Amino acid sequence: MIEKTTESGAETTADWRAAGQAWGERARDWAYLFEPYAIPSFDTVLARAAVVEGTRLLDVGCGSGLAATFARRLGANVRGIDASEELLAIARDRVPDADFRAADLFDLPFPEASFDVVTSFNSIWFGNDGALVEIERVLAPGGIAALTFWGDPSRMDHAAYFLAVAACSTSDEGDEVIDLGKIAEPGVAESMLAATGLQPTERGSVRCVSEWPDRDIAARAMAAPGVAHHAIRHSGLDVFVATALERDRAPPHRPRLPPGFRSRLPHRDQAVSAALRFCRRLRPTAHPGATDVV
Numbered sequence: 516m517i518e519k520t521t522e523s524g525a526e527t528t529a530d531w532r533a534a535g536q537a538w539g540e541r542a543r544d545w546a547y548l549f550e551p552y553a554i555p556s557f558d559t560v561l562a563r564a565a566v567v568e569g570t571r572l573l574d575v576g577c578g579s580g581l582a583a584t585f586a587r588r589l590g591a592n593v594r595g596i597d598a599s600e601e602l603l604a605i606a607r608d609r610v611p612d613a614d615f616r617a618a619d620l621f622d623l624p625f626p627e628a629s630f631d632v633v634t635s636f637n638s639i640w641f642g643n644d645g646a647l648v649e650i651e652r653v654l655a656p657g658g659i660a661a662l663t664f665w666g667d668p669s670r671m672d673h674a675a676y677f678l679a680v681a682a683c684s685t686s687d688e689g690d691e692v693i694d695l696g697k698i699a700e701p702g703v704a705e706s707m708l709a710a711t712g713l714q715p716t717e718r719g720s721v722r723c724v725s726e727w728p729d730r731d732i733a734a735r736a737m738a739a740p741g742v743a744h745h746a747i748r749h750s751g752l753d754v755f756v757a758t759a760l761e762r763d764r765a766p767p768h769r770p771r772l773p774p775g776f777r778s779r780l781p782h783r784d785q786a787v788s789a790a791l792r793f794c795r796r797l798r799p800t801a802h803p804g805a806t807d808v809v
């Protein structure tokens with residue numbers, strides 16, 4: 516959870532290192548059991564942002580570096596920042612020639628206009644407006660910023676995950692978790708971006724699916740995100756994973772996975788799907804033709 520204060524007129528995290536510790540507690544479980552669900556969004560966003568050989572790319576909240584891996588394969592000159600040293604260690608193993616730094620996404624350690632593309636996969640949420648201001652600052656004129664976040668809860672089995680986290684947290688912490696998802700509501704991300712001077716160009720959705728072979732692995736995966744930290748501390752690990760497994764089920768009236776995926780899974784309640792939205796933004800200083808690359 517990100518707590519923000521305003522000091523000297525600049526919005527920043529009060530304790531980004533605490534966020535990093537929460538995300539680092541189960542870093543390997545996050546990297547190997549949860550993070551891969553987002554691969555379709557990495558592919559889509561990097562293609563839409565036209566990442567090619569030599570693109571100067573920054574991934575904000577890069578976690579364990581899976582998106583950076585894909586960007587590097589495309590030839591990008593990759594940098595990433597994250598609050599978690601444990602996740603960054605995995606990222607460095609995955610992409611040894613990238614530049615990964617422990618830093619606050621509200622205070623990026625780079626000069627202005629340093630990057631052609633800035634991505635942020637599920638690391639910027641409702642209320643994190645200051646992070647967008649920083650992205651705008653480090654983006655070169657004509658550059659592209661792209662962010663993803665979980666989409667319309669009515670189409671997303673994983674929406675129940677947030678509810679499980681909230682149910683197992685204190686009411687204040689639970690409310691904060693639910694609030695994060697407000698970024699997916701119509702027009703909210705656009706308003707946040709417009710306030711920074713970034714110009715919206717595209718918004719779409721990508722279907723992402725978590726595949727877990729059994730309930731034990733699913734339980735380990737669900738305990739891994741840092742957002743579950745308060746819930747586990749408040750209610751205990753066993754109660755939290757039981758709640759998450761119980762709630763994170765598809766409504767019975769519709770299939771939870773496309774047929775091709777379902778046939779590869781032993782039981783229908785052992786996997787979940789998530790629709791995930793992405794946005795692409797141009798700085799107002801971008802050349803007009805750039806908005807046509809959609």
Ligand SMILES: C[S@@+](CC[C@H](N)C(=O)[O-])C[C@H]1O[C@@H](n2cnc3c(N)ncnc32)[C@H](O)[C@@H]1O
Pocket residue numbers: 516517528531534535538550553575576577578579580581582596597598599602618619620621635636637638741
């Ligand atoms: C949902 S994870 C996404 C990780 C990665 N982008 C991915 O798609 O797998 C959110 C990430 O944001 C990082 N984070 C949270 N608060 C942060 C802050 N204030 N500054 C930098 N990173 C932060 C966490 O450590 C975590 O790696």
